Amino acid sequence: MAEGGEIDPMHQFQVEPLVGAWDPAGGSIVFTNSTMWMLIALAAIWLFMWGGMKRELVPGRWQLAVEGLTGFINNMVSTSIGPKGKKYIPFVFTIFMFILFANMLGLVPIGVVGGHPFTVTSHFVITGTMAIMSFSIVLAVGFWKHGLKFFTLFIPHGTPLPMVPLIFMIELISFMVRPFSLALRLFIAMTAGHILLKVFGSFIVQGMNAGAEYGLLVSLPSFLLIVFISALELLVCAIQAYVFALLTTLYINDAENLH
Amino acid sequence: MPQIDQVMISYASQIVSLLVVLAIIYFGIAKAMLPKVQDTIDARAKRVSDDLAAAETAHQRADEIEETYRNQMNDARSDANGVTTEAKAKAAAENDKRVAAADEKLDAKLAEAEAALATARTAALAEIENVAVEATQDIVAKVSGGTVAAAEAKKAVKEVMANG
Numbered sequence: 029m030a031e032g033g034e035i036d037p038m039h040q041f042q043v044e045p046l047v048g049a050w051d052p053a054g055g056s057i058v059f060t061n062s063t064m065w066m067l068i069a070l071a072a073i074w075l076f077m078w079g080g081m082k083r084e085l086v087p088g089r090w091q092l093a094v095e096g097l098t099g100f101i102n103n104m105v106s107t108s109i110g111p112k113g114k115k116y117i118p119f120v121f122t123i124f125m126f127i128l129f130a131n132m133l134g135l136v137p138i139g140v141v142g143g144h145p146f147t148v149t150s151h152f153v154i155t156g157t158m159a160i161m162s163f164s165i166v167l168a169v170g171f172w173k174h175g176l177k178f179f180t181l182f183i184p185h186g187t188p189l190p191m192v193p194l195i196f197m198i199e200l201i202s203f204m205v206r207p208f209s210l211a212l213r214l215f216i217a218m219t220a221g222h223i224l225l226k227v228f229g230s231f232i233v234q235g236m237n238a239g240a241e242y243g244l245l246v247s248l249p250s251f252l253l254i255v256f257i258s259a260l261e262l263l264v265c266a267i268q269a270y271v272f273a274l275l276t277t278l279y280i281n282d283a284e285n286l287h
Numbered sequence: 288m289p290q291i292d293q294v295m296i297s298y299a300s301q302i303v304s305l306l307v308v309l310a311i312i313y314f315g316i317a318k319a320m321l322p323k324v325q326d327t328i329d330a331r332a333k334r335v336s337d338d339l340a341a342a343e344t345a346h347q348r349a350d351e352i353e354e355t356y357r358n359q360m361n362d363a364r365s366d367a368n369g370v371t372t373e374a375k376a377k378a379a380a381e382n383d384k385r386v387a388a389a390d391e392k393l394d395a396k397l398a399e400a401e402a403a404l405a406t407a408r409t410a411a412l413a414e415i416e417n418v419a420v421e422a423t424q425d426i427v428a429k430v431s432g433g434t435v436a437a438a439e440a441k442k443a444v445k446e447v448m449a450n451g
Contacts, residue, residue: 041289043297054295062297063304070308077320083327085334091327098324118317122309125316151290153301158309219290 035230037223041150062154065146069129076129097125101273108277112284116277119165123158124273131218131265135258149268150218152211159211162276166206170283181282210275217268221261228254412448419444 047059080094087095101121105113127149134147148154170178182199183192228250235246423440427433 038288043289043293043301045300050296052296055299056296057300057303060297060300060304062301066304066308070311073312074316077316077324080324081320083323085331087327094324095328098321099328102325118313118321121317121321122313126309126312148305151301153290153294153298154305157302157305161309215290 035226035233037226037230040144040146040222040226041219043146043151061144061146062148062151065130065133065148069126069133069148072129072133073125104274105277108274109281109284113277113280116165116280120273120277123162123276124269127158127214127272128266128269131269132262134218134222135261135265147218147222149214150222152215155211155215156207158272159207162210162279163207165276166279166283169280170286173284174286178283178286181286185287206275206279210272214268214272217264221257221264224257225254225261228257416441416444416448419448 043060043062045058045060046064048056050056050058077094079090080098082088082091084091098121101124102117105117105120109116130148134145134150136145138145170181174180179196182196182203184195184199187195231250232247232254235250236243238246420437420440423444424435424437427435427440
């Protein structure tokens with residue numbers, strides 16, 4: 029967004045109420061651009077899944093794509109957790125699909141027609157909430173199934189007795205850090221990628237505004253770079269969704285199959 | 288950084304909309320649509336494995352049928368050989384019989400003919416003897432003017448004829 033000739037790469041992360049206004053005291057619930065993009069993601073996921081519901085014996089392309097993705101999630105959960113992981117597939121599916129579609133929708137190039145895509149997953153409130161959900165499931169399953177024995181998760185097999193308190197503390201800290209790493213990884217990957225894209229985008233515009241020689245010197249390399257970074261960002265979108273889902277299943281596995 | 292600047296003002300809005308959307312995805316899509324997709328995949332996998340099993344059974348059945356067919360062919364071939372040999376043997380026996388019968392007939396005819404010949408010969412010899420006896424009597428009468436008894440003449444002729 030140009031503000032007096034400057035392009036603010038942070039403006040894209042602004043959450044703006046589309047209906048109503050913020051309560052300055054905070055804690056207000058309004059329909060924002062973030063809400064709208066979540067709903068768009070929801071609609072996109074539903075549309076995608078709906079296309080795979082033809083249930084034909086010989087699948088078409090769309091059905092094959094849906095079956096490929098569900099099979100991928102199924103496979104990931106069953107290899108990580110085993111047969112007991114079947115009940116977690118809907119949850120893993122939910123977070124994987126939501127992150128994947130939210131990430132991807134943040135990259136749709138509607139800026140060329142004046143739109144402003146908003147990346148829902150670039151806010152740590154969102155990623156943090158999802159990380160806490162995953163972490164809560166791990167804790168709930170762990171203590172529900174194993175009770176206080178769940179604490180033995182922090183003592184690896186074969187730890188010498190004098191080392192147990194130290195190892196316990198280290199493992200506990202690494203365990204407690206999990207939701208933060210889970211949330212920050214996605215939030216930072218999305219934020220950094222979008223800032224990068226915006227900065228190089230502004231280089232193109234400013235280079236062209238500064239004249240032909242600057243355009244050739246700055247804008248052209250920036251454009252080539254932005255093409256490459258866009259492809260990279262698409263990859264990161266998928267990888268981050270995969271990493272979040274995979275780590276969630278691995279953490280659930282810890283709770284489900286203690287050691 | 289809006290993520291930090293806006294935390295206090297926007298957290299409730301973001302969290303609530305996130306939870307609502309995730310709940311809709313979880314119950315509306317992951318719980319409702321996902322199992323159907325999975326069912327389709329499972330049904331297909333089952334169908335493929337069933338078809339493969341059926342194909343395997345059919346293959347075995349075909350092998351069995353081929354085995355039976357081959358055995359039947361072998362049996363039929365050996366049967367045919369047997370029949371042929373038998374027929375050959377029968378034909379040969381029949382032939383032999385016929386040849387034997389014909390031989391017998393020919394032998395009988397030959398014997399008959401020989402017998403007839405022998406009779407004729409004996410008759411001829413008797414005739415010649417009689418003629419010779421008469422001739423002897425005549426010659427004796429003409430030469431010596433005496434008479435020779437027929438028995439005597441006959442005896443003399445027989446003596447001469449026996450010598451050749």
